[in-house]
Amino acid sequence: MSINLHGRSVLTLDDLSPDEIRFLLRLAADLKQAKLAGTEQPRLSRKNIALIFEKDSTRTRSGFEVAAYDQGAHVTYIGPSGSHIGHKETMKDTARVLGRIYDAIEYRGFAQSSVEDLAKFAGVPVYNGLTNEAHPTQVLADFMTMREFTHKHLSDMVMAFVGDGRDNVALSLATGAAKVGMDFRVVSPRELWPAPDVIENLAAEARKNGGVFSIGEHIRPGVLRADFVYTDVWLSMGEDEAAWPDRIRLLSPYCVTTDVMTATENPYAKFMHCLPAFHDRNTDVGARIFQRFGLDCMEVTDEVFESKTSIVFDQAENRMHTIKALLVATMGG
Template identity: 45%
Template sequence: MSPTTSFVKEIDFSKAELEELIDLSLHFKALKKDGLVHNYLQGYNIALIFEKSSTRTRSAFTVAGQDLGMNVTYLGAGEIQLGKKESVVDTAKVLGSMFDGIEYRGFSQEDVELLAQHAGVPVWNGLTDTWHPTQMIADFMTLKEVFGSLEGLTLVYVGDGRNNMANSLLVTSAILGLHIKIIAPESLQPEEEIVALAKQHQTGGEITITDDLAQVAGADILYTDVWVSMGEAVNFKERIDLLLPYQINQGLLEKTGNPDVIVLHCLPAFHDLNTQIGREIYDQYGYAELEITDEVFQKYSSYIFQEAENRMHSIKAIMYYSLKNR
């Protein structure tokens, strides 16, 4: 944990601290559902830096900050000089002198680390190309709601296994002691240093990295994400053809052998043609569904949108945890 209680990657917190954040998230959700005011950080000011577009992360930080009584300032791409006319370090020092906390959503993990090192206030990683730590608290909070406990669960991530979501699920599962399987083509499996990090912080459970889809057997949770990350330059047709066998569909569900398995997705999801990008993909390549079929998405949508709502409750817990003693 950093001296300012920043949260820029999963290993910033121990197993006990992650569990505390999950329980605190559930507490804040109960307060919200009961209509109880909890503006414990009234008068605080936070800045939200967004180099990448966002629906859930921006909304969650904004509402969570306001519920806690804070003033929230959005700083979008092109609105500040970060990394262009002003270095990240200089920006960190300026913003840290004016705000009590800073959220960063962008491309470079190095940038969010520099912000945390030099701002002098807590910095929260809203997503980088390497990690997505705030998403993890929402995800494992959702699992605790659904299953009652995280102990003994087997989480299977299927698809692009070397993106930020796969990295974060792998390491967080290892810290919390779940069984975690990353099932992906060999060329899209986690980097060795990420796997080594997961093993270094492993408190229980088993880690499996494979391209064998038969390994979905015994899964309690199937998890997937988009096949091309924001800003990633790839041959989309080649990526789709490579990952199509790893689509979460009814056939893959049946391979788990678990009638109580659930499916999660951090969203957005390409499961139908009701988006501009989805229609463009269909017109160009003929695929109406990508990482998850619409049938499966709709079947498990209650869990997926529960997970989405929990972004707000969990981010509230993260910010409160960081700022409560300042």
């Protein structure tokens, strides 16, 4: 089957079919091998990409910049205070300007409607580097990493997300897992479950592709036989500090500990996290959380984070390789 993604935008994983997801993962693996072997061929010479960051970033920015440079493209970084977006100019007008100058646009920010406006009016491929609703490039890297750490096909894997069930990464993982037919479980306090229609749609998509989507409150049955246990931060960028006590109260029982990993009853189970992670007190936020709540970690213990089960830095590296695949597939000759 021929796959052609040229000129396409990726705003959520709903923009990709199961075959297109698998194609991008194969391409990413080939590009990674070529980079390691020193045989990579640039396919994006003379291309220019605008990188809009309304939220700060480490992995997304680094991934897009290095992927572009490796492939011969140039990038312009537009930071939170580096443009008129939202202050003097609408996203619609910004899109019509940048689309005449650049060959593609990446957006990392808050509202999904912002990246949708870019895609609607720019006339060039637009990539969602993270919004409040979705994080598709993260999930592509996660799936690539999962394939590297097990002999199983994606459709044979079991993944459990432990934490906030409405989290943008959790929902993006659930969407991707449903498309590739995975057994995907969300383990979350009921107060943080997605809306019923979202749960129904995910379950229906999973059934259509031979997979399973389930959601529950109890950790032990949720992680049993999981190949991968995934979590994300409890306190996202821009989170109102007034909400911290309630969120910490709800999510404290869902910290990924050694006992959680043992509860998988799978000696080969791996721990995953999209990063950054609050696994100790060695950050400003970590120190403040300890001072206010007496917690020396939040969503994962340092013991698990630093263990041999943790593959979080493999995920971080693969952000660059899967982003590169996306750029090549949508912009390359």
